[in-house]
Amino acid sequence: MADPQPLIQVRGLVKRFGPRTVLDGIDADIRPGEALFVIGPSGGGKSTFLRCLNLLERPDAGTIRFRGHDVLARGADVNRYRRHVGMVFQHFNLFPHLTVLRNITLAPTLTRRLTPRRAAAKALTLLRRIGLADKARAYPPQLSGGQKQRIAIVRALAMGPDAILFDEPTSALDPEMVGEVLALMKELAHGGLTMVVVTHEIAFAREVADRILFIDGGRVAAEGPPSAFFDNPANPRVRDFLSKVL
């Protein structure tokens, strides 16, 4: 069932921090249009895996291919690659000195992806879609956590990426704000956006994921569609994990 051409193909990914090997040979395919959910015990290397995908961490070994091109090759244009693969952070990382609108239009205009006028129009359309058009002139510190995270997602969308990586997008939120962010993500998943989501929201993963990747101790310990993964876990470590979180 392997897709002939995955969007991102990861092989033998190794990442060390000093003497610690945090990722110990990860293989994964991220297929166009799928929602791949990464779960696993804390400290297992999920965030590191995601950060390697975006090259915020430089892997020590292995390959990452984007549409067949080796993005770790010497001379590969990292910035261009990142324009295709956006990222949403646990702590939003909005730019506090810029308005919401400018947060969204900054990258598309600086990289000449869009003219200032078209970038603003696109940003407003996106803001309207999430019901925050009235906050266009507001500054991030004036927003709630849920609003900030939805704007961070819109900021990533504004670059028109092929995929977005989410690192625990709801774990810094008050419980009553989690829903609005998950709703937006679900909408994006159904809209066909390629997503890689690291999360501890097991119920959400079960509902939205096309595929689950279970990372433990720097390795992919299990992998499969959510039905098989959750209802019928073969791997004892997965069973153990699920018994703790469910």
Add this chain to the structure above:
Amino acid sequence: MGVSRGLFAGLRGGLPALAALLGLVAFAGCGRDEGPAPLRVICEATFPPYEYRVRGGIDGIDPALCAIVADCLGRPLETQDMAFDAVIPAVATGKADIAASGLTVTPERARQVRFSQPYMEAAQVAVVPLGSPIRAPADLHGRRVGVQSGSTGDLFVTKTYGEPERFQNVIFAATAALTGKVEASVVDRQPAEVLVSRTPGLRILPEPVTRETYAFAFAKGNARLCAQVDAILAAMRRTGALDALIRRYLDAMARQRDGDEAALRDPVDTADIRAQVLADPGLRAELARLEAALPAAEARPPWWRRLAETARLNFLDGQRWRYLLDGFLVTLGVAALASLLGLLIGFAVAAVRATHALTGRLRAADALCRVYLTVIRGTPVVVQLLIIYFVIFGSQDVSKFLVAVVAFGLNSGAYVAEIVRGGILAIDRGQTEAGRSLGLGHARTLLWVVMPQALRNVLPALGNEFIVLLKETSVAGYIALMDLTKAGDIIRSQTYTAFMPLLAVAAIYLAVVSLFAWLLGKLERRLKRDG
């Protein structure tokens, strides 16, 4: 206190400078009835053969004569070295008993202090580079002339040829003539001869610029000490002791000029002359008579009269307030332009260093920046200023204002760089990561995401840096630039007033700094309020 007193007595003969220091300490704690009060003598000890540093202290014609005076009066001697500008004010306000610093008698000075009979005749000469078109003092009209700030050369040139370039000491003045900063420098003959003998490329005009007499100075009210010194000088002149003593120092100078490096390194032995003067019975009787006949010090006019008189002398007479105004504008101009330059340099250096810290790139540029920071922050700003003026721009004719802007700008840049770098590193890494994850390169992320936030955080610190810089420009006088501090010095050197010009200068600095600090506080509160 008993111990330090004893120490002082033991050091008295050999180590005048150290003794002066210890003496001050001892003096501070001493009761009145512990023996005679020390005779406090001040000079600026870079003026051979009148006074200069030797192994173990200060020697020269003036210290030697003062040692004889102290012996004759039975008082211990305390010699202190201070800036020439400060010598007359210090004695006028009673901080010292005798100013013995190769002082020329002038009417201006005579308004401030009481002079003894002259003990020496001397001359001011012009030092010019070899091949200079200046051949006689008359040629100095319309030229750029260097002087030692506050010297009689300064006064005479100011009056006769117009505003000179005022340097901290004779050596700087002569160096300026050599490097072409000025076309000639007018300085005292004896030190000029020493300097010219050691500096190829300079010569002394044969015709002196002006002739003058040297004397000791006392506080106006101190008629008794002045009369006693006059009596001693008269007795020494009568017996030939004065000539003998002066000759000994001139000989030492001549030996030194002929290549005997040791001649001015050790104290000249004048013990025999001292003994001879002390043995004079007529002199002893005369001194005792004066001691009994004259009061210790005369009453002075009420303080407010003196204050008003001093204010008039310092600020109104000769429109001296103009010096302060001009100096103030120079200080503001240098500080403002230098801090602009400093910001420019500082941001560039901080960007390089932060880039290297975050990405490992720009290794060579980072190393260069570190050298710059180490050198600038590891050396005093006044040394940097002098090096830039005399060494880097040594042979070019550049405006001193520009040199000061460059020097203080380079200096400030190092501190701005560290402030800004701290500000950049204090910004959450997530900000950089967010920028990078959107496909912005390192430079764009730094410029658009990190810098604006860092700048806002360090704005108060940068404002402080401006305040520090404003005050640091007060050393601009070292390159003869007339800033606010130098303006005060010029007034002081013309009026021989210790405090008032200094206080006026301090008040102006304080006013500007307070105003700026107040504005800064407002800005800071506003930044805080805006979150």
